[in-house]
Amino acid sequence: MSKQHSLRLGVLLLFLGLLLGLIISSGFDLTQTSLSSPPVVPVTNVPNFQLGSQKRVPQKLLDLQSTSEAFIYISELVVPSVVTIQSTRLIKRADVERFHDRDDLRRFFRFKVPKEFRQRGAGSGIIVSKDGYILTNVHVVDKSERIRVILSDKRAFDARIVGLDPLTEVAVVKIEAADLPVVKLGDSDKTRVGEWVLAIGNPLELQSTVTAGIISAKERSIDIISDTYGVESFLQTDAAINPGNSGGALVNLRGEVIGINTAIATETGYSVGFGFAIPINLASKIMTDLIRKGRVERGYLGIGMQDIDEKKARALKLDRPMGVFVSQVIKGEPAERAGVRTKDVILKIEGREVNKSNQVQAIIAKRNPGDIVLLELLRNGRKVELRVRLGIKETGETNFATKSFPKDFENLGLTVKDLNRKMAKELDYSGTSGALVTDVQRWSPASEAGIRQDDIIIEIDNKFIRNENHLYKLVSNLEGGSVSIFTVIRFKEEVHVFVEIPQK
Known part of the structure; x- marks a missing residue:
C-alpha cells in the first residue's frame, strides 16, 4: 500500500469517528444515569404563584370554632370541681352466697371462699361547697368501710357520709377542707332536648375525663330503683358515660351542672350512647334536706298511678293518650282529703302538663311537706281543679354524721x-x-x-x-x-x- 493511500485511509477513519461521536452525543443516551439529584432550577417569571387554596374560612366553620372554644372553657372551669371517689367495702361470705353459686365462688377464689373480703369501687363526685360537701350517687358510697376523695390536683381526703336517699340515688359526703373550687348549679327544668352537654368524671379510673354529646330525652324511667316510691325522671344523653362516671357532672354550655351522671343502658357494661343523669333540681332538693336535716322529707300525695296508652285513652273517651290515670287513692292521705278520686285523670300540676307517672313523682318529690299544689283533673269528661296540701313521706333516718368506723x-x-x-x-x-x-x-x-x-x-x-x-x-x-x-x-x-x- 502506498504512503499516500495510507494517509487518505487514516483521514477517512478519523472523519467517520468524529461523525459517529456527534450522532451518539445528540441522539442516544447510552451512559448510566447519575444517582445524584439534578440541580434545582427556580421557577421564575410566573405571576402570583401560590400553593393551596386561598379561600377564606366559611362563617359556618368559624361558628363551630366558637363551640369548640366553649367546650374548652367549660372543661377548664368545671374539671377542678369534679373529684374521684374511692370506696372500700367489707363483704361477708354469707351475703355473697345468697346471690352466687358456692361452686362458682370456689372457682373464683381458687378453691377457698374467705369468710369476708374487701371490695374496692370507684366513682365520681361534684364539689358543691367550699368547705367540702360533695354530691354523688348512693351506689358509689353505700355500705363503704372507707371513702377516699381525690381532688383534680391530686390532694386526697378521707370522707364521711352525710346522708343517702335510695329513692333518688342521691348521696352527700363531706371532706374536711377549705377554699375548694365549687360548681355552679343550673336549672334542669329549662334543659331542652338537642342541646349540647359535657359529661365530666372519672370513667375506668381515667381521672378528669370530658366527653360531649346532646340531651337525647328528658324524664326517662329505666327501672333501676326498685322501691314503689322511687323517683326516676332522668335526663338522657349520648355523651359517653362509663363505669366510674357515676356521681360526675352533666354540664350545659353555660358551664352549669344540670345533672348527676348515674346509669347507662348497655348489654356490654360500657357506653353505647345511652347515659342517664339525675336532674339537678331534684338532686339539689334532696341534697339540701340531707345536709340540713340528715334525712329527706318529700312531698306526698297518697295515690297510685298508671300511664295512659292508646287503649286506656279509648276507654276513658280521650281524643288521644294524655294525662296520668289515678288507679288508687289511699284512705286518709292528702289526695283523698282534697277530693281526688280513683279513675280521675291528672292533666296538669301547677299548670304544667303531665303525661307519665314518673313526671308526677318528680314534681311532687321536689316539693316540701305542707306545700299546696294545684291539680287539674279530668273527671267524667269534665275538668276539675283541686288544691292539695302535701303530706310527708319519710324514707327513714339517713343521717350518718355520727356513724363510727372501726378504730381497732x-x-x-x-x-x-x-x-x-x-x-x-x-x-x-x-x-x-x-x-x-x-x-x-x-x-x-x-x-x-x-x-x-x-x-x-x-x-x-x-x-x-x-x-x-x-x-x-x-x-x-x-x-x-x-x-x-x-x-x-x-x-x-x-x-x-x-x-x-x-x-x-
Whole structure:
C-alpha cells in the first residue's frame, strides 16, 4: 500500500469517528444515569404563584370554632370541681352466697371462699361547697368501710357520709377542707332536648375525663330503683358515660351542672350512647334536706298511678293518650282529703302538663311537706281543679354524721403474730424482735401501701417493734389521717413502706 493511500485511509477513519461521536452525543443516551439529584432550577417569571387554596374560612366553620372554644372553657372551669371517689367495702361470705353459686365462688377464689373480703369501687363526685360537701350517687358510697376523695390536683381526703336517699340515688359526703373550687348549679327544668352537654368524671379510673354529646330525652324511667316510691325522671344523653362516671357532672354550655351522671343502658357494661343523669333540681332538693336535716322529707300525695296508652285513652273517651290515670287513692292521705278520686285523670300540676307517672313523682318529690299544689283533673269528661296540701313521706333516718368506723388495729388490714426463733430461721432473719405479717387484706391501707405476707415489721417511725402487742400499742397511738413509715424485713433486705393511718 502506498504512503499516500495510507494517509487518505487514516483521514477517512478519523472523519467517520468524529461523525459517529456527534450522532451518539445528540441522539442516544447510552451512559448510566447519575444517582445524584439534578440541580434545582427556580421557577421564575410566573405571576402570583401560590400553593393551596386561598379561600377564606366559611362563617359556618368559624361558628363551630366558637363551640369548640366553649367546650374548652367549660372543661377548664368545671374539671377542678369534679373529684374521684374511692370506696372500700367489707363483704361477708354469707351475703355473697345468697346471690352466687358456692361452686362458682370456689372457682373464683381458687378453691377457698374467705369468710369476708374487701371490695374496692370507684366513682365520681361534684364539689358543691367550699368547705367540702360533695354530691354523688348512693351506689358509689353505700355500705363503704372507707371513702377516699381525690381532688383534680391530686390532694386526697378521707370522707364521711352525710346522708343517702335510695329513692333518688342521691348521696352527700363531706371532706374536711377549705377554699375548694365549687360548681355552679343550673336549672334542669329549662334543659331542652338537642342541646349540647359535657359529661365530666372519672370513667375506668381515667381521672378528669370530658366527653360531649346532646340531651337525647328528658324524664326517662329505666327501672333501676326498685322501691314503689322511687323517683326516676332522668335526663338522657349520648355523651359517653362509663363505669366510674357515676356521681360526675352533666354540664350545659353555660358551664352549669344540670345533672348527676348515674346509669347507662348497655348489654356490654360500657357506653353505647345511652347515659342517664339525675336532674339537678331534684338532686339539689334532696341534697339540701340531707345536709340540713340528715334525712329527706318529700312531698306526698297518697295515690297510685298508671300511664295512659292508646287503649286506656279509648276507654276513658280521650281524643288521644294524655294525662296520668289515678288507679288508687289511699284512705286518709292528702289526695283523698282534697277530693281526688280513683279513675280521675291528672292533666296538669301547677299548670304544667303531665303525661307519665314518673313526671308526677318528680314534681311532687321536689316539693316540701305542707306545700299546696294545684291539680287539674279530668273527671267524667269534665275538668276539675283541686288544691292539695302535701303530706310527708319519710324514707327513714339517713343521717350518718355520727356513724363510727372501726378504730381497732385490724382496720389497717393486717394480721400479725409474734416472731419466734423457728420462724425467723425459716425466713433467714437473724433477729428475734418484730412482728410477722401473716395476712394482708386486699384493698386495705396496708395492701395499698405495699406490705406483703411474710414481711417482718421491725420499726414504725424509727421506733423498734418488739412483738405483736408492742405493734398494737404504737399503731393505736398514731393519728388518723397521718402517714407513718413502716420498716420491714423482706428477703433479708430492709424495705420502707409508707402507710396512711385510717381515721379514728
